[in-house]
Amino acid sequence: MAADAAFIEVQGLSMRFGGLLAVDGIEFGVREREIFAIIGPNGAGKTTVFNCISGFYKPTTGRIRLQGRDIGGLGSHTVARHGVVRTFQNVRLFKTMTALENLLVAQHRHLKTSLPAGLLKTRAYRDSEKKALERALHWLDYMELREFANRPAGTLAYGHQRRLEIARCMVTEPRVLMLDEPAAGLNPQEKKDLQGLIQQLRAQHELAVLLIEHDMSLVMGVSERILVMEHGRRIALDEPEAIRNDQRVIKAYLGEE
Numbered sequence: 001m002a003a004d005a006a007f008i009e010v011q012g013l014s015m016r017f018g019g020l021l022a023v024d025g026i027e028f029g030v031r032e033r034e035i036f037a038i039i040g041p042n043g044a045g046k047t048t049v050f051n052c053i054s055g056f057y058k059p060t061t062g063r064i065r066l067q068g069r070d071i072g073g074l075g076s077h078t079v080a081r082h083g084v085v086r087t088f089q090n091v092r093l094f095k096t097m098t099a100l101e102n103l104l105v106a107q108h109r110h111l112k113t114s115l116p117a118g119l120l121k122t123r124a125y126r127d128s129e130k131k132a133l134e135r136a137l138h139w140l141d142y143m144e145l146r147e148f149a150n151r152p153a154g155t156l157a158y159g160h161q162r163r164l165e166i167a168r169c170m171v172t173e174p175r176v177l178m179l180d181e182p183a184a185g186l187n188p189q190e191k192k193d194l195q196g197l198i199q200q201l202r203a204q205h206e207l208a209v210l211l212i213e214h215d216m217s218l219v220m221g222v223s224e225r226i227l228v229m230e231h232g233r234r235i236a237l238d239e240p241e242a243i244r245n246d247q248r249v250i251k252a253y254l255g256e257e
Ligand SMILES: Nc1ncnc2c1ncn2[C@@H]1O[C@H](COP(=O)(O)OP(=O)(O)OP(=O)(O)O)[C@@H](O)[C@H]1O
Pocket: 017, 020, 022, 040, 041, 042, 043, 044, 045, 046, 047, 048, 049
């Protein structure tokens, strides 16, 4: 694949809820290892685009391709198996399970084992369980969460839960990491750390990052390109500097106040 060929290609994407066209003919491509943000006023359709790409919604019309392969409407588990995983606006961990258990459960659908293999505890099964544990511990260390390994996820500080949610994505070794408002509820230091974390994840892993975020300093600081949506439509797609000076974008945001 050419260096700047689209890794994820979204064409003519629309999503209708009854009388409401929440997403209206959206087009964009995300390049391999790109950090790509989607911004726009409340209700613009950003999360709906995420839900379509990650397989939570079946688009009303349009195509979504990952490296040329259609993934639109495949369902969230299948899309995740293709390497596209996400976090949610409101943290969705298994709150009564420990941090470590959350990272083990996340890997189960990715483990190359069958039910009989699990029942018989075959060598292959034991190897894959061991690797899953190693990966979980690695990501707890990476996110500086090791000391909370055996704590129920719901008892962790909010900023730690957010990092655990990203770890839960990373244990599956994704090719596309989708973050829905990852800075929401974080303090200024945590936001700064998050920016470093996103850049580090992209640098160290073969990973594209798709980001929905309202925090403009994070978006401008971390993104290579930004898609701006308003009323379900694309009003701009460009690099941060151009977006900052785009009259339609300024109007969309000022119009919100
Ligand atoms: N499942 C649904 N059923 C009906 N309407 C929906 C559904 N999901 C989203 N909508 C509507 O679609 C529109 C776009 O919502 P969406 O959550 O995608 O916007 P957003 O840009 O992510 O907003 P925010 O920044 O507030 O999260 C809104 O009018 C919303 O009420």
